[in-house]
Amino acid sequence: MSTFFNLPNELMLNALCSRFPCRDQQIRSLATLISIRSAPCRNIVLHGLEATGKTSITKVVLDELSKKQTNGHVNNNAADDDDIRYAVIKSAECIGGRHLFEQTIGAVATAIDWPESVGRCENLAQLLVQLSKLVEGRSGSSHNGRQQRLAIVFDGIDRQRDAPPTLLPALARLTEIIPNLTTIFIVTSPRPNFLHLPGVPHIEFPTYTKPELIQIISLTTPSPPVPQGTKETKEVWTRYCSAIWDSLSKHSGRDILSFRAVCLRLWPRFIRPILDGQLNPSPFSRLLVANRSLFQNDSVLVPSLVSNAPHSSSLVPQTQQSNLQGIATQLPHISRLLLVASYLASYNPPRTDSTFFMKAALAKRRKKGGGTALSRKPGIGKSRKIARKLLGPQAFVLERMLAIFYAIGEDADSLPGQGKKSKRKELRNLSGSADVLMAVATLVSLRLLIRMGGPNQDVLDAATKYRIAIGWEVARGVARSVGVEVEDYLAD
Structure with a gap:
């Protein structure tokens, strides 16, 4: 007769311990908390500093438990009927909360060999519905008496970009609604009770001595x-x-x-x-x-x-971190222009856009030798005590930055291997192109641009505001690399 509790296969554990030295306790604890016939838990937290074996050991343990030939236990009774599937989601590869949900659904569907296409998943409610559908469909197609379990690993979830404060507690609550589900959170340093759930087992991966x-x-x-x-x-x-x-x-x-x-x-x-x-x-x-x-x-x-x-x-x-002049040689031509346009949009008031970026006003300024300052009334120039480039950057909408981008693009150097005509044609072809939005998203991911607003705001929303994250010296160097002088467009 089969028993209710069986420890994982000792041969498998010994092989894993020899493969990962000095991690015997962590391997045995994790295998026991995941195995179907041992002590399966709903939520597990793995925490430790970088390069301590958290992700590698988790993947290997899940991979061994998912194999039928090694999914045995001490008594080896009905062990071949157990079916463990797992999906690993890396938060470092997700640019936002919605991307994390889409990656989770796609990884789970691949893990359980779902034959149909999965739908969109934009929020936590849709994530719950989609996961319930996948788990119920998998359970319905299985044989009676066969024990199944699904493990979802969120690697580096504490560093998820643009994550709402309720993300981790909500993911931990999924196991209360979806049966036979184990959620594994791999974090660096968890806060006390950060899942808002009592009794969640934590496995520490200390640094190596x-x-x-x-x-x-x-x-x-x-x-x-x-x-x-x-x-x-x-x-x-x-x-x-x-x-x-x-x-x-x-x-x-x-x-x-x-x-x-x-x-x-x-x-x-x-x-x-x-x-x-x-x-x-x-x-x-x-x-x-x-x-x-x-x-x-x-x-x-x-x-x-x-x-x-x-x-x-x-x-x-710190002195090397502040020197970011290498951006001028690492970013593409269009991305550098977008970065300069973002700097001008952050430090120029919106009321000066018609003065600095309209063609008629620009030609007039050039004809007079760049002197809109000549038309100022006496005393106005003395009222400002701090230069605008020394003030903090202001938020701007995407449409305003793109308008500045097309205005300064005609005055910038030509693209490599192109003349002035082909450059203007290239800028016209970029109008409304997804390449520009992709370049903006890349600048945001590099932390050169900061997206403003709440955590639940859509990245593709037209009302989304941005703010530049580079200083004056870096902006001037990037602008000169594309043939633009920031001083000509910057308000005093």
Whole structure:
């Protein structure tokens, strides 16, 4: 007779623990809370810093439990009848709440092999209806007595862009309405009771200690190897990683990814005396003395950390973060013009648009030598004490920014490989094109533009307002890269 409670297959757990060292407790806890015949939970929270194995372990555990040949338990009774399906949704790939709901429905439909097309999903109510439809349709097509479960993983949900404050509690409430559903939230640092539900199990993924890091990194095979053999290579590599941690990564390496990148980066230079035949692998102290300059110079450490860290801007000095002149060479021509137009729309009052951007007014200003200031009355220029470019940016609507974009586009440099006529034709063809809106959405995703309004406001709404997020120096550099002088269009 089959029992109500069975632990997951021990062979499967041992294989996973050997694959992910130093994470035995997390693997066994997660497998028990997901497995159908163990202790399945409605909601599970996995939390920990970056590069601690949360996402990788979750995917592997769900993948093993979804296989029939490994979905056994201690007693192996009726285990082949269990059916676990899962869907992983990455919040980093979703540009908004509606996109998150669409991705969730699409991932679930793919996971359960839904034969029909799914409908639109624009809010939480439609998400509940669509998920209920998919789960009920899957249960109705199954055999009687077969136990099924669906797991939805929201990876990085605490960093979801434009998320309403009720998003996480609402997602946690889905399991109360939809049967046989498990929701897994992968976050960095959860707030107390952030799901507004009591009794939600939390599994912590702590940062790796030095012995754990050395144990994991020692499984990596460095290149090139030491000529003396595999055993000597492993011994030198282990002691070398310990020295790297004590001298460099202990204070600046935040995770295992940056630590491994630094070790692999410096390894060829460290064993160069061995490859040249000057030294032997032992004693190891001679290698340290010969490479003491390598451990004293931390300039080789910064590129590895910046290229491998998930949020590399936090590792770059503040003076380098403020220098964003590289935007002029990384953004396309149209995106740079949109960025300049956004800056002008943020810092120019709407009443000055007819003065600066109408063709007749522009020709008149050029004819007089750029002097709308000549027509001012005495005393008006002295009333303003702070330059407008030093004031904070103001919000603007999308239509006004696009009008400025087409006005300054005719005065900008031609597109690469095009003349002035083809440039005007190109601007006319862009009128109403989705490429412009896509470029605006890209600038918003890069945090160069900030979308104003409430969290539930539609991105495609015409009344949506934006605000520029760059300063005067960056705007002037970007404008000059496309042949526009911001000073000619900026109000005093």
